Amino acid sequence: MYRHFFVPVGGTDAAIEAVGHALEFARSIGARVTFFDACSEASAENRAAERFAKAEAAARAQGVPCASASRAPAHGANLALEVVVALARAHGCDLLCAPTDAPWLIRRQHAGDAFASCGMPVLMCAAPRHRVADLVIAKLLGQHRAIGAQLHDLLGEIHAAVSRGEPSGIAMEPLVAALREVQSLRDRPGRDACVFSRLRERTSAFDAELDELEHQHRHEAGLFGALLDSARAAAKGELPLACFEQQLQTCAQFIWEHMGREEGVILPAARRYLSDADWQEIGAALAVGAPSTNLEHTIGELRSSRA
Template sequence: MYRHFLVPVGDIDSCIEATGHAIAFAQSMGARITFLPILYQHAATLPHRVSPVQGEAGAAQNACDARERALELLARAEAAARAQGVPYSSVAASDETSFDSIVAAAVQFESDLICIAPGQWLAEADDVVVARSDGAGAANVAVLICAADRRPATSRAIRVLLDQHRAVADAIHTLLDSVRAAHAAGRQPEPISMRETVKHLRDLQLRRRRLKENARFFQRLRECTSVADAELDELECQHQRDEQLLDELAALVGRDAEPAAPIGRLEQALSVYAQFTWEHLGREEGVVLPAARRYLRNDDWSDIATAFDATAADWAAAKK
């Protein structure tokens, strides 16, 4: 049977779900995975934080952003594979995002199965099809189009969770961009902006945790199955570590009457926090959400979605 999967990873909901399916399938088959980041999928979901920068400087910045986003995607997928005990490797993102380029990558890395999300490159289907790579080294490669969970309440609830993940990721990338740009220019980042961004990041992380707590998301999963208990225990322990790392970042950024830490030290601490967060989000997306899709009942998902809506309404009312 299949022994080596090629799995394109992106940051849209269907890609995240397909990655979870692929990792679980590889675990059951005793197969290994090669992850391939697909950046155009992720870029399509990004908010425009700043105006486009023109010229060579803009091109260099865009290339840097692309590398950072690729590293994020890979860190999240790799963390999920490690948690499931699945051997993996990763390859650099390519400028090519066509299905033919993915098949070519599978041939290059000697994969015998490509796992993709429905609707990304082929017509939707929950079956195995065969694609052919043309040209030198052409070979048949099996393609698994991973089934998508189409239950409305499930999709709605998971979309809310993943939107929270994306908001946290965007805040971290904003910090990384500011610190690295300042470092490259030989200056300190603007302290007030840094403090505000760290506070915003802390608020987002707190909101993400409270959202799940209010809906009893982890508790409901524990009540339905013990299969994810160890992972849930680890993720809950990591919440404490997240708070510690944020406290350290806040101290390095400095207060009104205190200077910030040296830029190199701040950049290192932020990189550590980013890697920690990517891995945390990846384990939740690649281990907990697949288990929740499998074991939570329709009534559970309906209650969770309703609780998420109520929490969102409370947040909106608090802003007024």
């Protein structure tokens, strides 16, 4: 039986759901995992730290031993299947887990032949398709991505201000408003509560995890309160920007890990336990299929105002 999975992490819906699929299987057979950042995005927009934080948090919640492997610069942006397999072997892995949209598979004309010749077993991590469930989960993951993007924007702006030695008051004025907006976006009035509550109705197997997520959400509110106090202090020049940057990084890390547990534990469980009627009701409550969420609209306005 397989003992060590090599699990690429990425930012697409398929890649995010593949992590949860791989972790469930690893937990069921007592295997461990090594995560690898397989995204091909430009280095300036690299969000590997966020992806690793989310995947590792999900693994810890599932009780699966894990490690993360950074990509060497020599590997470049466009990985080939042979390179991924070589990296898996180098980390002592005996099973490669692949999302259905992995670019190093899509580029192969005949994926089945590639699997047969690559020299390592490959598990395709594909969630069962359900139209409404897919739409609901896509909407929730889209909100997670939007929140992550906003946090990265804030971190980037603060880091740039610190690097320039910019006076605190000048750097903080627009960021205090942006931080308040992020806090409001995280308040989630019904954003994923309907999935959580419906899962509680269908099984008690995840009550402990749901309780922990609710506890974390309350703790997150406290982190935001302290962060806003520090932002006001930094705006008055009473707190060095470098200290505020560290505090913001800590808050972002906490949010990433929280979202990772939702993505890697709760959403796979919801796919398994919720019925078609459940998904139909949740879809109606979330108005899936709407052209744009309030969250995406707000973030777009924030970015435009800071351009």
